[in-house]
Amino acid sequence: MKSVNNKLPKLSPLLSEWMLQLMQDKKLLDALFETHGSPINIHYLPAFDENINRFQKVFEKHNIPHDLFYARKANKTKSLFKRAKEDGIGVDTASYRELEQALDAGVDPKLLVVTAAIKTRKLLELAVENNVIVILDNQDECDLLKSVAKKLDKQTPVGFRVSGFYVNDEKLYSRFGFDIDDVESVITSNCIPEENNVHLIYKGLHFHLNGYSTEERGAALSQCISLSEILETKGIYTEFIDIGGGVLMNYLKDKSEWKDFKEELKKAVKGEREEITFNNDGLGYQMIDNKLQGDLATYPFYNENSGDVFLEQILNYRFKNKENVSELLQNKAIEIRMELGRSLLNQVGMTLARVVFRKKDRHVRWLVGLEMNMSQLQSSSADFLLDPLFALEPDDENPVDVYFTGAYCLERDIVLKRKITLPHLPEIGDVVGFVNTAGYMMHFFETQAHLFELSANLSLETSKENYEMKDFKTDE
Numbered sequence: 001m002k003s004v005n006n007k008l009p010k011l012s013p014l015l016s017e018w019m020l021q022l023m024q025d026k027k028l029l030d031a032l033f034e035t036h037g038s039p040i041n042i043h044y045l046p047a048f049d050e051n052i053n054r055f056q057k058v059f060e061k062h063n064i065p066h067d068l069f070y071a072r073k074a075n076k077t078k079s080l081f082k083r084a085k086e087d088g089i090g091v092d093t094a095s096y097r098e099l100e101q102a103l104d105a106g107v108d109p110k111l112l113v114v115t116a117a118i119k120t121r122k123l124l125e126l127a128v129e130n131n132v133i134v135i136l137d138n139q140d141e142c143d144l145l146k147s148v149a150k151k152l153d154k155q156t157p158v159g160f161r162v163s164g165f166y167v168n169d170e171k172l173y174s175r176f177g178f179d180i181d182d183v184e185s186v187i188t189s190n191c192i193p194e195e196n197n198v199h200l201i202y203k204g205l206h207f208h209l210n211g212y213s214t215e216e217r218g219a220a221l222s223q224c225i226s227l228s229e230i231l232e233t234k235g236i237y238t239e240f241i242d243i244g245g246g247v248l249m250n251y252l253k254d255k256s257e258w259k260d261f262k263e264e265l266k267k268a269v270k271g272e273r274e275e276i277t278f279n280n281d282g283l284g285y286q287m288i289d290n291k292l293q294g295d296l297a298t299y300p301f302y303n304e305n306s307g308d309v310f311l312e313q314i315l316n317y318r319f320k321n322k323e324n325v326s327e328l329l330q331n332k333a334i335e336i337r338m339e340l341g342r343s344l345l346n347q348v349g350m351t352l353a354r355v356v357f358r359k360k361d362r363h364v365r366w367l368v369g370l371e372m373n374m375s376q377l378q379s380s381s382a383d384f385l386l387d388p389l390f391a392l393e394p395d396d397e398n399p400v401d402v403y404f405t406g407a408y409c410l411e412r413d414i415v416l417k418r419k420i421t422l423p424h425l426p427e428i429g430d431v432v433g434f435v436n437t438a439g440y441m442m443h444f445f446e447t448q449a450h451l452f453e454l455s456a457n458l459s460l461e462t463s464k465e466n467y468e469m470k471d472f473k474t475d476e
């Protein structure tokens with residue numbers, strides 16, 4: 001193959017000062033690895049506070065009562081949900097142990113919600129004993145929760161997960177929740193007090209949509225508001241509508257780099273340039289019948305409508321020429337809730353790993369072995385598309401292209417599928433920093449094959465000019 005364009009496309013990540021500070025302090029990094037092994041996940045909690053604040057400001061501006069819940073499934077670290085508690089927001093829990101830990105840490109049960117996709121009797125008992133609201137997904141769950149509440153002789157607060165919303169006259173499919181066309185009768189049949197129907201107390205509606213469309217979320221919220229009006233005529237009052245998460249986050253500095261990357265990837269898959277991914281992995285693109293097909297199957301890492309802007313767009317959404325959602329809510333006593341995972345973790349995390357070896361493979365590609373494995377930086381999509389940071393001397397003139405390989409005995413344990421240009425070949429013991437990894441990248445898919453230890457999780461609680469070892473709190 002002719003190498004027409006050898007230069008690899010860059011994907012410069014958005015960075016925070018604390019990340020750069022850390023990467024410039026090689027002594028400190030060495031001390032961290034000495035104590036905690038490799039890889040290490042660092043969590044910078046002031047960024048978490050800032051993210052919370054930004055969402056709260058939007059609701060305050062619109063004069064809408066609100067509560068935020070941190071969806072802790074996005075990151076296992078305890079320091080984060082404890083910080084959520086200190087910041088006065090709630091925690092969305094998705095399993096028995098997530099709920100148990102939050103209760104043990106003293107999170108106010110009123111600021112907890114159970115949205116688990118599978119709800120065991122044990123989980124429901126814990127929720128009912130503590131008056132934690134449960135979001136119901138199907139009739140079997142309603143029946144189980146009723147029987148648990150009856151046995152414990154309690155009335156227990158519930159919300160109903162809704163799906164099947166109308167967007168552009170088509171219904172949105174989801175495997176979760178009750179259909180918007182049926183949910184009214186589900187609520188009345190389960191929650192209107194009758195002799196043997198006194199255990200579930202209706203509090204509100206809930207949805208969490210797949211994908212990242214503000215239009216779909218605006219339309220869903222608008223339809224939930226209409227539903228609350230119908231329920232009200234039957235004497236059933238909606239205290240909250242929980243609009244879930246899925247708020248877009250922006251990871252990248254530069255729109256043109258994002259565009260170029262996709263163009264170069266397509267060219268590579270078509271054989272018009274050298275590979276830019278390991279073994280020319282198309283990350284969703286592929287050649288079928290000599291034609292390029294498919295689409296980039298990664299998270300959309302570059303976004304202009306992220307975070308608070310995304311929420312603004314939902315609140316300003318107008319469904320079928322009605323008033324916009326914010327206006328519809330003005331004279332109502334309905335609280336809007338959000339369960340935010342990824343978007344509260346913006347700029348919060350970094351994953352550090354040490355270089356163990358360098359070698360050339362048969363295709364003369366440099367492979368750099370890292371003391372970590374693929375499960376410790378694993379996205380639910382095709383790859384994590386951000387250039388990593390290096391604790392290297394910057395003034396080198398011998399750039400080298402490398403792939404990072406991990407510790408699992410699999411050919412496919414390539415930590416990043418992208419080929420990365422480094423200022424020079426790293427030395428053993430050099431440090432690679434993957435930035436903005438706190439949302440889903442650190443723990444969601446982490447496994448312990450080969451009996452490797454799980455990665456260490458450390459937190460920085462305040463911003464400082466110079467960090468010392470004692471500033472890094474372990475996750476006890």
Ligand SMILES: *Cc1c(COP(=O)(O)O)cnc(C)c1O
Pocket residue numbers: 071073074092115208244245246247339340341342343
């Ligand atoms: C995962 C999840 C969230 C959080 O989603 P993010 O995209 O991380 O904001 C919120 N609610 C429910 C029900 C979820 O399953």
